[in-house]
Amino acid sequence: QSALTQPASVSQSPGQSITISCTGTSSDVGASDYVAWYQHHPGKAPKLLIYEVSYRPSGISNRFSGSKSGNTASLTISGLQAEDEADYYCTSYTDSTTLVLFGGGTKLTVL
Amino acid sequence: QLLLQESGPGLLQPSETLSLTCNVSGASVGSNSYYWGWIRQPPGKGLEWIGSVYYSGTTYYNPSLKSRVTMSSDKSKKQFSLKLSSVTAADTAIYYCARLAAATIKFDSWGQGTLVTVSS
Numbered sequence: 146q147s148a149l150t151q152p153a154s155v156s157q158s159p160g161q162s163i164t165i166s167c168t169g170t171s172s173d174v175g176a177s178d179y180v181a182w183y184q185h186h187p188g189k190a191p192k193l194l195i196y197e198v199s200y201r202p203s204g205i206s207n208r209f210s211g212s213k214s215g216n217t218a219s220l221t222i223s224g225l226q227a228e229d230e231a232d233y234y235c236t237s238y239t240d241s242t243t244l245v246l247f248g249g250g251t252k253l254t255v256l
Numbered sequence: 257q258l259l260l261q262e263s264g265p266g267l268l269q270p271s272e273t274l275s276l277t278c279n280v281s282g283a284s285v286g287s288n289s290y291y292w293g294w295i296r297q298p299p300g301k302g303l304e305w306i307g308s309v310y311y312s313g314t315t316y317y318n319p320s321l322k323s324r325v326t327m328s329s330d331k332s333k334k335q336f337s338l339k340l341s342s343v344t345a346a347d348t349a350i351y352y353c354a355r356l357a358a359a360t361i362k363f364d365s366w367g368q369g370t371l372v373t374v375s376s
Contacts, residue, residue: 179361196362250302
């Protein structure tokens with residue numbers, strides 16, 4: 146299977162909101178409630194932001210939210226802060242043999 | 257507190273077999289609630305799922321790497337491992353081990369990563 150499709154880069158000003166998309170197919174994102182999002186700062190371990198499309202783990206700011214429509218999942222970050230500048234990845238359950246797909250990643254720049 | 261720690265050689269020559277171990281503290285690799293897996297990030301590129309192993313020993317591999325990958329877990333040693341055969345420079349990457357929750361397919365805990373370089 147191909148990786149899930151994310152924009153390579155996005156940028157926005159501090160205090161504004163940004164939405165990052167993650168497009169798959171009817172066999173993965175479209176068929177699954179198991180979409181997750183991760184934040185990755187270079188040199189650090191990735192951090193889980195969202196799971197099951199829209200749930201936040203304990204300790205994750207409510208500035209991060211997730212949604213899904215059809216074959217596309219989205220991560221929205223509101224009230225952008227400098228520390229939000231990072232790479233963001235989506236994942237989706239795909240099937241019982243391959244298990245999980247990753248998106249190609251989106252680099253967020255906070256201007 | 258769950259801690260995952262990767263270990264293994266940092267430098268390999270082409271055609272060798274990459275062997276990494278992830279030591280787990282604070283959880284059991286024998287739990288049926290989780291898969292235990294490996295993700296890598298080549299320089300300048302995105303994260304790539306390599307595969308995961310379930311407590312039963314069932315393995316799940318990225319189709320693009322499946323022919324070269326072997327994963328296993330050892331409950332008694334509290335660790336799981338990755339072997340990647342016939343490595344090339346394209347396998348140079350930071351390798352992360354991570355826990356994948358079985359019920360929600362979320363990677364909820366990650367190691368800090370270890371850099372593996374393939375070079376002659």
